[in-house]
Amino acid sequence: MKRLPKGFLPPVTLDAAHAAPMYDQLSEWFRRAILDGRLRPGQRVPSTRSLAKELNISRVPVLSAYEQLYAEGYLQTFVGAGTCVARSIPVETKPVKPAQRESQRSLAPSAPRRIAQRVAGLRAPPQTWADNNGAFRVGLPAIDHFPTAAWSKLIHRHVRQPKLEHMIYGSPMGYLPLREAIAEYLGTVRAVRCDATQIIITTGSQQGLQVCAHALLEAKDRVWMEDPGYPGARQAFHTVDASIVPVPVDEEGLNVDEAVRLERHARVAYISPSHQFPLGVTMSAARRMQLLSWASRAGAWIIEDDYDSEFRFGGRPLASLQGMDTDDRVIYVGTFSKVMFPALRVGYIVVPKDLVTGFAAVRDAFDTFSSTLYQAALTDFIREGQFARHIRRMRAMYLERRVALLEGIAQHLDDKLEVVGTNAGMQLAALLPSGIDDVALSIKTAKLGISTRPLSICYAKPPKRGGVILGYSGASVAEIRDGVRKLRSCL
Ligand SMILES: Cc1ncc(COP(=O)(O)O)c(C=O)c1O
Numbered sequence: 001m002k003r004l005p006k007g008f009l010p011p012v013t014l015d016a017a018h019a020a021p022m023y024d025q026l027s028e029w030f031r032r033a034i035l036d037g038r039l040r041p042g043q044r045v046p047s048t049r050s051l052a053k054e055l056n057i058s059r060v061p062v063l064s065a066y067e068q069l070y071a072e073g074y075l076q077t078f079v080g081a082g083t084c085v086a087r088s089i090p091v092e093t094k095p096v097k098p099a100q101r102e103s104q105r106s107l108a109p110s111a112p113r114r115i116a117q118r119v120a121g122l123r124a125p126p127q128t129w130a131d132n133n134g135a136f137r138v139g140l141p142a143i144d145h146f147p148t149a150a151w152s153k154l155i156h157r158h159v160r161q162p163k164l165e166h167m168i169y170g171s172p173m174g175y176l177p178l179r180e181a182i183a184e185y186l187g188t189v190r191a192v193r194c195d196a197t198q199i200i201i202t203t204g205s206q207q208g209l210q211v212c213a214h215a216l217l218e219a220k221d222r223v224w225m226e227d228p229g230y231p232g233a234r235q236a237f238h239t240v241d242a243s244i245v246p247v248p249v250d251e252e253g254l255n256v257d258e259a260v261r262l263e264r265h266a267r268v269a270y271i272s273p274s275h276q277f278p279l280g281v282t283m284s285a286a287r288r289m290q291l292l293s294w295a296s297r298a299g300a301w302i303i304e305d306d307y308d309s310e311f312r313f314g315g316r317p318l319a320s321l322q323g324m325d326t327d328d329r330v331i332y333v334g335t336f337s338k339v340m341f342p343a344l345r346v347g348y349i350v351v352p353k354d355l356v357t358g359f360a361a362v363r364d365a366f367d368t369f370s371s372t373l374y375q376a377a378l379t380d381f382i383r384e385g386q387f388a389r390h391i392r393r394m395r396a397m398y399l400e401r402r403v404a405l406l407e408g409i410a411q412h413l414d415d416k417l418e419v420v421g422t423n424a425g426m427q428l429a430a431l432l433p434s435g436i437d438d439v440a441l442s443i444k445t446a447k448l449g450i451s452t453r454p455l456s457i458c459y460a461k462p463p464k465r466g467g468v469i470l471g472y473s474g475a476s477v478a479e480i481r482d483g484v485r486k487l488r489s490c491l
Helices: 022-035 048-055 059-071 098-107 118-122 148-160 176-190 204-216 231-238 256-262 285-298 353-367 372-383 386-412 438-447 477-490
Strands: 075-078 082-085 199-202 222-227 243-250 268-271 301-305 330-335 347-350 418-420 427-431 467-471
Touching: 022 059, 048 059, 059 075, 118 231, 148 372, 176 199, 176 330, 176 347, 176 372, 199 204, 199 353, 204 231, 204 268, 204 301, 204 330, 204 347, 204 353, 222 231, 231 243, 231 268, 243 256, 256 285, 268 285, 285 301, 372 386, 386 427, 386 477, 438 467, 438 477
Parallel strands: 222 243, 222 268, 268 301, 301 330
Antiparallel strands: 075 082, 199 347, 330 347, 418 427, 427 467
16 A cells, blocks of 8 residues: 555644543544544544654553544554544535534525635636647647756756755845846847846746736726737736736737727737737737837837747747837746746746836745746756757757648648748647637547637637637647647547
8 A cells, every 4th residue: 555644743632621531532533523524534643652742641542542433433554554534434524513504505506705806807717628738738848858857967956965045035036047047048049138137037927927017007007918819918917907908919910000099008018029929920020119119108118928939930030029129118028938848937027127126026025936946957957058959959849840730731621720820939820710619619629639729718809710729849740640630520
C-alpha cells in the first residue's frame, strides 16, 4: 500500500474538569470529526504516542480511545500506513443538524448568497474544448520538447545551495538579475527602450494586465479593447469596473479612426499589435503612429500585449510599439508562458519611469512577489544561452507544424475554413461559413479529443460569422493531420 504522509495533529480539545473521562472525550471528538467530514476516509491520524505528547497526557487514555474507535469501525490500520480513518466510511456522512436544515431550506435554491456583482461578469460559460490537450489546444507549447534536463539542473542548482535571498521575502519589482536579463533581451530582440529599473516581474502576464488595470483606471473609465480580443484582458479591466469599448479590428489591426469615433476620451487602449489575438493580424506602421499620437494628445495610456512575438516565420522581426513611443505612453506586457511553459507563471511589464513606484505598489498588493526560485533558474536559463537556443528550436518546429496545418486545411477543409492573419505565432484563426455555430462545433470536436476554441467567445457581441482558433504548437505533425480529419468529420 502507498505510504501515507504522517497524520497532522488535529485540534483535539479536552476538558480536565469535565465529568466524562479523558478517553471518552477523545473518542467522542474523533467520532464527531469523522462524521462531520473534518477527518476523511483513508486519512492518517496521529500515532497514540504523538497525540499523547501533543496533548500532554499519558498514553493510556489515547490507547483506550483508539481501541474503542477500532471496535466501532471508525479507525483501521493499514500495513505501512499506520492508523487511518476507515475507508469504508461513506464520504457524505455529515449529519445535518435540525437548525442547519432549516437555514439551508430558507436559502435554497432560489436565493444564492450574495457576493460582489462583478463576479457574474467574470464567470465564463463552461468551456468543454479546454478540457483536453488534444490537437489545436490554444496556448499549449511543445512541452515534450522542452529541455527538461537542463531546466531541472538549474532548479537543483538553486535548491541544493539556496541563498538566503532566495528563501526570504523578495522585492515586489522582482529578482534584479532576471530584470537585467529581460531588459537586455527586450532591447536587442524587440527594440524595447528600457532598463532594469522599469521592469516589474509579475505572476504571468495576466497579473501584468491586472496591475495595469488597477494602476491606470478608475471605475467607469473607458478602455478601447480590440474586438475580437483577448478575454483575459477583458477580465482584468472588468475587475476594476472599467467600461470596455469594443473597437473593430481589420487587416491593419485596431481601427483607430473608429475607436476615436466611438469614444474619444478613453483612458487606455489595449492592443496586441505584433500578432493580434485572436485574428493574428499585425498592426500596420500607419496605425501604430496614429495610435501613439492619439495617446499623446489625449493623455491616455496604451497597453501593448506582446505575448508570442518570438514566433515570426516570415519577413523581418518586428519592433515593438513601445520602441516607437516618444512620449512614454506605452506599458509593455510580456510573458514566459509561450516560450517556456504556462505553469511557470512568470511574466513582466515594462513601465514608464515616472510610473514605476505606483505600479510596484499595486503589484505588491496582489501577491507581494513571484517565486524567487523560478526567477533565479530562469535568469540562468537566459544567461547561459539555453533560452535563445530553445526559442530557435521551437520557431523551426512551430513553423513545420503551422505548414502541416495549412496544408491539411488546404487539402481537406478548403471549402469550410478561411484562414486569416499573418505568418506568426502559435495558433491561427479561421472563419467558418456563416450559419455554423462555432461553440457547438467546439463542443463536438472536444468529444473527439481535439480542442478547437470558438472565435465568437472573443467578441463583445455574437459576430456575423463564427470561426475557430486552432493552436498548432502543442501537437505533432501526425496529430495535426489526424486533427484536421476529425475536424472535417465534425463539419
Ligand atoms: C493575448 C494573450 N496575452 C497573454 C497571454 C498569456 O497569459 P499568461 O502570461 O498569464 O499565461 C495569452 C495566453 O493565452 C494571450 O493569448
